Amino acid sequence: MRSILLALAATVALSMPARADDVTVAVTAIVEHPALDAVRDGVKDALAEAGYKEGENLTFLYESAQGNSATAAQIARQFAGEGPNVIVPISTPSAQAVVSSTRDIPVVFTAVSDPLGAQLVTDMEKPGGNVTGISDMSPVAEHVALIKEIVPSAKSIGYLYNSGEANSVSLLAVLKTEAEKAGLTVVESAATKSAEVQGAARALVGRADVIYVPTDNTIISALEGAIAVAEESKLPLFTADTDSVSRGSLAALGFNYRDVGKQTGEVVVRILKGENPGDIAVRVAAGSDLVINKAAAAQMGVTFPESVLKRANRVVE
Template structure:
């Protein structure tokens, strides 16, 4: 009996190391900034909560493209060659690169504004194939309402974006429609790389009453450049990204991106447990936070109304 027990124990000891690196999840983002980093961390924590812990059944791989689409494509090809169980691209450019690189490995994209416009899936309810994910489509009409509530006399909004980012182009059309309904004109200014953000911001000075930055990875990566120009000109800058309020935006209504990551991780877990990604609908992330920065508002001559402060989930003094 003792010999049998020892034999079983030895057998188990041989099996466990083979399972230690049993599952590989490869994650990539177009660039590193607080929101996208929070998504990555949320994915990892959701996996851990489901029992997939790094070094204990999970190999978690992460690479950033550092803002370079060509690097994103290279990372996608490398990941496909490594054959992980699931690839999680964060942001539209990374998702497009990964989806183009594989028709076999399950892909769960996240922080993608317009999956249909970016041609990642053909149907949100039944994506089919090897791809599903989570959209972070911004509540743009609510953003316009918020700007108007804070600045009742606003007539023109400057839209600062990268014209090469599919999600930002989609959001521009939505913004124009929402702004027109509110009697507001939209003025565009594009920066195709971070080095151009400062100049693109300057191009809006004198042409707009306020600046609005969408969930655009290029602009968000160099947000301090935009904020310094806007602040020097006494122009309020609003963002769709709540993490940017800490960095100097006056206000933002948007997602908690750590929660977006956790929601994404839950989809990854479903696939690891056997579900087909093509059978999992693409949903819009849940939850919105209102974050305001009283100090930055004061610097550009704005007093935040009580109606905004009373419903803010976070106030930066």
């Protein structure tokens, strides 16, 4: 289907005079879920605000790898061959695939927790080469504090993650450090594909006092399975991304991912206007919202303290 659309676009292009300011931005994500979709839409928002609009002077390509790393690599090679002005990979697996596929096309990664650990760049301040981007490194210490505030009796945190995702492995190390400071232990349960998420969540029942889901694309893409287990077992489930709260997680303290996308898009615009990506520092996304879900709290047997209710930026009823 996409090849047909590209052929049609090429036919139309032959009948129209090219404009010097026409640009192509290619975006890819490892999987589709609300947070990553919001990043994509935020990138498009920033481009539009800078005057780059689809159908006028912007071709905006988008491909999802549907959770498959081999597909991510195929998309990366495809985009590299098409030669867009900028490639924007969303998530660590997609970023690793794109960075491995081109040394010439500017790359602006986003929604990557640990760019150094993922070997996307060797220096955050001076990345060099053709790569820069935006990190969404979670404020893990604040997450642990929030868990203790909402569930003060908790002694252990169940960490639900894909052990094959580099960002989740990096976050696990941070979580263990912060949990130890707070007198908590961490219990791991891994799912390497979306079909395993519910079973991995069930494996935490009786072993952990709460479940914590990081910005892990495999788990978040199948979050409803974990939430069903949490509700059935009265096991409070926290997420690192705020978009998951409306899907049934108890609470999250983190980024508005549409804003993360806009911040990413602003970097893309700088490159389109002539800056070298290697001269643009990699930075952690700005902003942090507290979102809570009262209905989920009732299902999981939790009562929010007044301090949390007062601080919440958004309350899902």
